[in-house]
Amino acid sequence: MIEPRGMISLEEARERILGQVSVLEAEDAPLLTALGQVLARDVPSHLNIPPLDNSAMDGYAVRAVDTSGASTESPRFLRVIGEVAAGAMPSEEVQPGTAVRIMTGAPVPSGADAVVQFEDTDETRRAQPIREIGVMRPADLGQHIRRAGEDIRRGAVVLRAGTSVGPAQVGVMASLGMTTAPVVRRPVVAVLATGDELVEVGRPLGPGQIYNSNLYSLAAQVLRYGGIPKLLGIARDTLSDLSRKVEEGLSADMLITSAGVSVGTYDVVKDVLAQRGEISFWTVRMKPGKPLAFGTFPAEAGKRRVPHLGLPGNPVSSMICFEQFARPAILKMMGYTNFEKPSVRAILEDEVVNRDGRRVFARAVVTKREGRYYASLTGPQGSGILTSMAQANGLAIIPEDVSRAKPGEEVLVELLDGPMAC
Ligand code: AMP
Ligand code: MG
Numbered sequence: 121m122i123e124p125r126g127m128i129s130l131e132e133a134r135e136r137i138l139g140q141v142s143v144l145e146a147e148d149a150p151l152l153t154a155l156g157q158v159l160a161r162d163v164p165s166h167l168n169i170p171p172l173d174n175s176a177m178d179g180y181a182v183r184a185v186d187t188s189g190a191s192t193e194s195p196r197f198l199r200v201i202g203e204v205a206a207g208a209m210p211s212e213e214v215q216p217g218t219a220v221r222i223m224t225g226a227p228v229p230s231g232a233d234a235v236v237q238f239e240d241t242d243e244t245r246r247a248q249p250i251r252e253i254g255v256m257r258p259a260d261l262g263q264h265i266r267r268a269g270e271d272i273r274r275g276a277v278v279l280r281a282g283t284s285v286g287p288a289q290v291g292v293m294a295s296l297g298m299t300t301a302p303v304v305r306r307p308v309v310a311v312l313a314t315g316d317e318l319v320e321v322g323r324p325l326g327p328g329q330i331y332n333s334n335l336y337s338l339a340a341q342v343l344r345y346g347g348i349p350k351l352l353g354i355a356r357d358t359l360s361d362l363s364r365k366v367e368e369g370l371s372a373d374m375l376i377t378s379a380g381v382s383v384g385t386y387d388v389v390k391d392v393l394a395q396r397g398e399i400s401f402w403t404v405r406m407k408p409g410k411p412l413a414f415g416t417f418p419a420e421a422g423k424r425r426v427p428h429l430g431l432p433g434n435p436v437s438s439m440i441c442f443e444q445f446a447r448p449a450i451l452k453m454m455g456y457t458n459f460e461k462p463s464v465r466a467i468l469e470d471e472v473v474n475r476d477g478r479r480v481f482a483r484a485v486v487t488k489r490e491g492r493y494y495a496s497l498t499g500p501q502g503s504g505i506l507t508s509m510a511q512a513n514g515l516a517i518i519p520e521d522v523s524r525a526k527p528g529e530e531v532l533v534e535l536l537d538g539p540m541a542c
Contacts, residue, residue, distance in 0.1 A: 127403045130479055140416050140427050141449045148300040154285045156346045157303035158455030163279040165296055168269035172227040177264040180219040180253055181232035187259045195254030219253055228265055235264035304455035309342045310369035311335055312352040314380045334378040334438050341442045347450045362392045370417055370426050379433025405520055407478040408503035409437035434503035440481050461534040466493035472518050472525045479520050483512035486533055495533050512536055
């Protein structure tokens with residue numbers, strides 16, 4: 121089915137794409153590779169953490185009552201009956217008038233109800249082996265004792281389904297002894313460049329030829345947002361080559377093609393896509409990146425339809441359209457529900473002219489000076505000037521209804537991953 125061309129908003133395009141994309145299945149991923157994935161189910165604890173009451177300080181486990189009235193001038197002297205290190209179990213019980221030397225993380229011996237840190241004792245003045253200790257400050261009941269289960273209680277849900285796995289979540293699962301995390305699997309995203317002018321990197325360039333850079337910038341974006349890129353290389357602008365390469369992409373969870381969506385060059389791609397799947401060609405009210413194709417391919421037996429996003433060929437357009445459309449699709453497949461890009465409000469330092477009522481994404485360098493953000497353009501903004509992306513750490517957004525944004529005006533800037541030039 122081929123829809124008539126029509127100008128649609130960026131939001132409408134994104135909504136239609138997300139409507140055809142669903143959350144993938146769960147997998148058990150090794151703990152570290154799960155970083156950035158989303159938990160597919162709740163993680164309960166079968167442990168108390170910490171497992172036992174233990175000391176938060178290096179010091180002496182005591183009975184708080186034995187230290188009452190202690191001061192530097194008038195220490196309370198306790199008999200030292202033993203020592204316990206982290207990982208060991210205490211063998212002595214703290215009786216009235218006694219103390220056990222204790223290390224951070226070591227279980228608190230029975231009978232003790234407080235820990236006095238070394239600094240509050242006269243230990244440095246005593247010769248080894250220490251048989252007696254002077255406590256120079258009264259201890260509060262429970263002082264410097266970490267209670268069993270105070271972090272994680274056995275049976276409790278520690279991490280909820282839908283949580284994204286960051287370093288702290290990795291740590292929490294490791295503290296439960298887990299080696300894998302139950303997460304939504306990462307999508308495999310096939311990336312295919314099209315065009316007769318393209319040469320694979322590492323090969324010599326012929327006259328009029330250019331290197332296939334889009335394959336790499338797009339695959340890098342797939343990786344950056346958590347997907348697994350499957351590089352399909354270059355399809356020539358012929359029906360047979362394109363058909364064959366598209367076929368290879370259908371084992372993936374999504375297919376992204378670059379180029380061939382602008383009027384004039386599209387015919388071959390269009391024929392292939394229309395033959396095989398369902399496709400719409402959109403003119404999205406955005407700049408750069410007006411022409412966009414989106415459709416789905418019938419799946420292999422027993423699998424879901426494969427969404428296909430046809431990005432424009434211009435290197436900047438393809439990257440910006442990726443940010444706006446492929447990124448949320450990848451995040452949705454991974455189980456994310458928030459697709460907002462981090463953004464700041466910044467003061468524009470250059471003029472941006474918006475001639476034809478589209479939403480302009482201007483490549484900008486965002487700096488912070490005296491507590492305010494500023495955005496200056498990275499230079500020429502042509503959609504073929506990839507270095508303008510390479511220098512940018514943000515995309516300044518000029519809305520459809522603003523025909524001219526002037527220096528000094530405040531604009532919203534979506535942040536890219538580039539270094540924050542400060
Ligand atoms: P097209 O959409 O085929 O009209 O391509 C638009 C522009 O993007 C042309 O200048 C192409 O040479 C360029 N282009 C297309 N594909 C790539 C690619 N894979 N890498 C770099 N530039 C490309
Ligand atoms: Mg082309």
